[in-house]
Amino acid sequence: MAAKGDMVLAWTTNADLQKKAECGGAVTALLKYALENKIVDAVLTVQRGVDLYDAQPVLITNPEDLNNTAGSLHCGTLLLSKLIKKYLDGASDMKLGVTVKGCDMMGIYELAKRKQINLDNVTMIGVNCGGSVSPALARTMIREKYEVDPNDVKKEEIDKGQFIIETEEGHKGIAMDILEDEGFGRRTNCRRCKLKVPRQADLACGNWGVIGDKAGKATFVEVCSQKGADLLTRAEQAGAIATEPAPAKGIEIRGKIEGAMLKLGDKWRAKDFTELGQGQTRLEKIMKATARCIKCYSCIEACPICYCVDCSTKNPALVTPGEIPPNFMFHLIRYAHISDSCVNCGQCEELCPAEIPNALFMHAQQVELEDLFGHKPGVDMTLPILALVEERAERDRLAKTGSDMIYLNCFNK
Ligand code: FAD
Ligand code: SF4
Numbered sequence: 183m184a185a186k187g188d189m190v191l192a193w194t195t196n197a198d199l200q201k202k203a204e205c206g207g208a209v210t211a212l213l214k215y216a217l218e219n220k221i222v223d224a225v226l227t228v229q230r231g232v233d234l235y236d237a238q239p240v241l242i243t244n245p246e247d248l249n250n251t252a253g254s255l256h257c258g259t260l261l262l263s264k265l266i267k268k269y270l271d272g273a274s275d276m277k278l279g280v281t282v283k284g285c286d287m288m289g290i291y292e293l294a295k296r297k298q299i300n301l302d303n304v305t306m307i308g309v310n311c312g313g314s315v316s317p318a319l320a321r322t323m324i325r326e327k328y329e330v331d332p333n334d335v336k337k338e339e340i341d342k343g344q345f346i347i348e349t350e351e352g353h354k355g356i357a358m359d360i361l362e363d364e365g366f367g368r369r370t371n372c373r374r375c376k377l378k379v380p381r382q383a384d385l386a387c388g389n390w391g392v393i394g395d396k397a398g399k400a401t402f403v404e405v406c407s408q409k410g411a412d413l414l415t416r417a418e419q420a421g422a423i424a425t426e427p428a429p430a431k432g433i434e435i436r437g438k439i440e441g442a443m444l445k446l447g448d449k450w451r452a453k454d455f456t457e458l459g460q461g462q463t464r465l466e467k468i469m470k471a472t473a474r475c476i477k478c479y480s481c482i483e484a485c486p487i488c489y490c491v492d493c494s495t496k497n498p499a500l501v502t503p504g505e506i507p508p509n510f511m512f513h514l515i516r517y518a519h520i521s522d523s524c525v526n527c528g529q530c531e532e533l534c535p536a537e538i539p540n541a542l543f544m545h546a547q548q549v550e551l552e553d554l555f556g557h558k559p560g561v562d563m564t565l566p567i568l569a570l571v572e573e574r575a576e577r578d579r580l581a582k583t584g585s586d587m588i589y590l591n592c593f594n595k
């Protein structure tokens with residue numbers, strides 16, 4: 183019987199799945215078991231599209247189809263949280279299994295506390311995440327730094343601090359810090375990310391700490407909730423997975439790697455935020471960069487915190503229609519509404535056609551608000567700072583000024 187807090191090595195008992203999977207296939211086997219046994223009605227996960235740079239979200243109801251989703255796509259920079267809200271009615275009346283990186287999980291929590299996702303219906307299988315690489319940049323990086331045609335790459339992986347590619351000719355790896363010093367490597371938000379082991383999911387799975395003859399053949403699973411413990415126990419009893427206790431040395435190594443990754447996150451935060459400057463310098467930088475905005479709304483569409491039916495950026499009293507670039511109020515609205523809850527998922531930057539470092543701007547503000555108010559977004563159901571606004575008092579105050587513009591306070595309804 184597994185229990186919350188347990189740490190085990192786990193792998194699938196299905197030989198075909200073992201071959202396709204990243205590190206033993208426990209994640210896919212657990213999801214498959216959950217679907218076969220109606221613990222979930224569907225699984226939302228990620229599968230390879232036309233090539234390994236093309237990670238696609240997929241909703242699966244036939245357990246056999248899950249075999250196609252095994253394996254890690256490190257150029258998969260997509261975010262699953264908002265899809266649950268947008269296309270699956272927030273899992274309001276379906277039980278859903280989801281594979282989540284830290285940012286996917288944080289987005290789910292932020293939407294859940296806004297009553298946009300029913301967390302009770304979601305089983306989160308977390309994957310540790312050292313970072314992901316933008317698909318377009320990965321292609322350039324492989325061509326320029328590896329001197330390989332990106333179309334010839336059969337598999338990519340991130341291991342022992344290297345980005346490694348596999349072609350017909352063999353393997354080639356380059357240290358991530360070398361790549362990053364030259365502007366390649368992980369997305370900049372990933373470098374600053376400090377959610378490496380998603381312990382707020384039901385299970386947290388990864389390869390850190392899998393040593394000896396199990397290296398590459400098993401996944402290190404940390405049991406993070408009763409729901410996770412039940413799933414692991416039932417899947418093992420049914421013979422879908424096999425497990426053994428995580429070795430003490432593996433636990434120690436995993437802890438050290440996680441610690442080193444957190445320090446690296448601090449280093450990148452210090453660098454990025456220092457370069458961004460403070461006060462007027464920062465404001466000028468943000469205004470200069472956002473002057474490239476073409477008001478395509480991609481940042482809003484992709485942001486897990488943005489779900490409002492009537493977005494204030496479309497209010498003509500605030501943002502003049504038909505004006506490109508939009509006035510700065512367009513961006514100020516987002517900073518005001520989101521910065522307390524930004525989970526640094528990077529979507530608003532990744533998808534910006536004007537290449538505006540939106541995630542950096544928002545994340546810098548989020549970290550300062552966290553320092554001031556102690557609110558850490560995305561890790562539990564604690565309400566954001568904005569929820570503390572007294573809506574009635576604020577409406578009265580605004581009415582006296584002749585305006586009734588206010589961000590709808592949905593938290594207290
Ligand atoms: P499998 O059975 O192969 O299942 C993998 C699951 O991950 C599938 O459900 C698949 O759909 C899903 N998936 C694949 N790509 C993505 C994606 N981009 N976003 C969301 N879901 C995805 N582990 C560590 O210990 N250290 C790391 O630094 C680390 N970095 C990772 C970075 C990324 C981008 C990803 C996706 C995973 C990372 N992992 C890391 C986890 C590790 O690679 C394995 O996913 C984990 O050990 C489970 O292995 P498995 O064989 O049980 O998974
Ligand atoms: Fe992974 Fe964090 Fe980047 Fe998300 S933001 S892909 S969890 S490193």
Ligand code: SF4
Nearest residue numbers: 475476478479481534
């Ligand atoms: Fe402007 Fe970029 Fe947002 Fe589009 S994604 S609205 S260009 S900031």
Ligand code: SF4
Nearest residue numbers: 485524525527528530
């Ligand atoms: Fe993600 Fe950008 Fe929204 Fe922050 S503001 S949560 S980085 S999309």
Ligand code: SF4
Nearest residue numbers: 488489490493494519
């Ligand atoms: Fe996002 Fe604010 Fe628009 Fe809502 S009103 S969608 S929080 S920018």
